[in-house]
Amino acid sequence: MENALQRFLFEHANIRGELVSLDSSWQQVLERRMYPASVRKLLGEVTAATTLLAATIKLDGKLSIQITGHSALQLLLAETTGSTVFRSTAKWNQREEENLENVNLIKDGSIAVTITPKKSGQPYQGLVEVHGESVQESLENYMQQSEQLTTRLWLASNGKKASGMLLQKLPSEEDIESEDWNRIITLASTISEQELLALDFDTILQRLFHEETIRVFKENSVKFMCSCSEKRTDGMLESLGEQEIRSILKEQGNVNITCEFCGKNYIYSLSGVDRIFSRQSKVLIQDSNSSIN
Numbered sequence: 001m002e003n004a005l006q007r008f009l010f011e012h013a014n015i016r017g018e019l020v021s022l023d024s025s026w027q028q029v030l031e032r033r034m035y036p037a038s039v040r041k042l043l044g045e046v047t048a049a050t051t052l053l054a055a056t057i058k059l060d061g062k063l064s065i066q067i068t069g070h071s072a073l074q075l076l077l078a079e080t081t082g083s084t085v086f087r088s089t090a091k092w093n094q095r096e097e098e099n100l101e102n103v104n105l106i107k108d109g110s111i112a113v114t115i116t117p118k119k120s121g122q123p124y125q126g127l128v129e130v131h132g133e134s135v136q137e138s139l140e141n142y143m144q145q146s147e148q149l150t151t152r153l154w155l156a157s158n159g160k161k162a163s164g165m166l167l168q169k170l171p172s173e174e175d176i177e178s179e180d181w182n183r184i185i186t187l188a189s190t191i192s193e194q195e196l197l198a199l200d201f202d203t204i205l206q207r208l209f210h211e212e213t214i215r216v217f218k219e220n221s222v223k224f225m226c227s228c229s230e231k232r233t234d235g236m237l238e239s240l241g242e243q244e245i246r247s248i249l250k251e252q253g254n255v256n257i258t259c260e261f262c263g264k265n266y267i268y269s270l271s272g273v274d275r276i277f278s279r280q281s282k283v284l285i286q287d288s289n290s291s292i293n
């Protein structure tokens with residue numbers, strides 16, 4: 001059950017759930033950068049949350065969560081594709097690093113959830129303002145507002161693991177099941193962050209819901225994988241414009257792009273830069289030809 005996501009269903013209540021546990025895959029994120037403890041904790045929680053949310057809406061596509069919070073936190077982003085692969089990263093102001101400890105990083109910030117279905121390729125974004133709530137509560141608000149799904153989340157992370165649990169009311173005509181919902185949420189809320197990190201899925205379900213009948217589905221594996229590529233980096237340079245790129249090339253001898261997520265280096269010498277922009281000019285020539293014809 002390492003790097004896995006498991007769905008389950010309460011047989012006699014209109015409620016479904018998921019558990020996620022990211023172990024070596026989460027450590028692959030951490031070995032790329034030395035995060036301040038508070039940033040690492042939030043990043044782990046948000047990473048676990050992306051996989052849980054993507055799985056619960058059965059997303060075929062991409063889901064990302066980006067946090068805007070403390071001014072010293074410049075970027076915090078986790079992204080999952082179909083809840084089976086994820087990548088996440090954070091950037092912060094190194095000179096203000098000590099200000100990031102022992103504070104609520106998302107206080108008065110906002111959380112942007114972007115969903116890009118594979119089919120349409122059109123991203124849509126939901127934004128939730130944080131009014132002193134935890135990241136869990138803010139995402140619960142998001143699910144209620146954007147997906148009309150009553151959801152509860154429990155998230156935990158440390159230097160070894162990122163874990164989470166989600167419970168959700170299945171859509172139904174009437175609200176007759178609120179008694180079940182309240183009972184199950186009360187039971188679920190007795191879990192501690194330590195337990196969520198330390199116990200395996202079976203033990204968690206047994207510990208919380210031993211009086212309930214639960215149907216457990218097959219585990220899905222979740223892994224760290226970066227979607228960066230030479231083609232995408234080409235596209236990024238192209239969008240920055242030939243003039244800008246040629247001036248960097250002149251100044252530095254080459255153009256060096258490092259992926260924020262996986263740390264991979266893409267280095268462009270003169271020939272690489274020529275390749276990108278000669279291709280672009282060819283496309284332009286073809287376009288102008290076709291308009292003449």
Ligand SMILES: [Zn+2]
Pocket residue numbers: 226227228259260261262263264
């Ligand atoms: Zn990458």
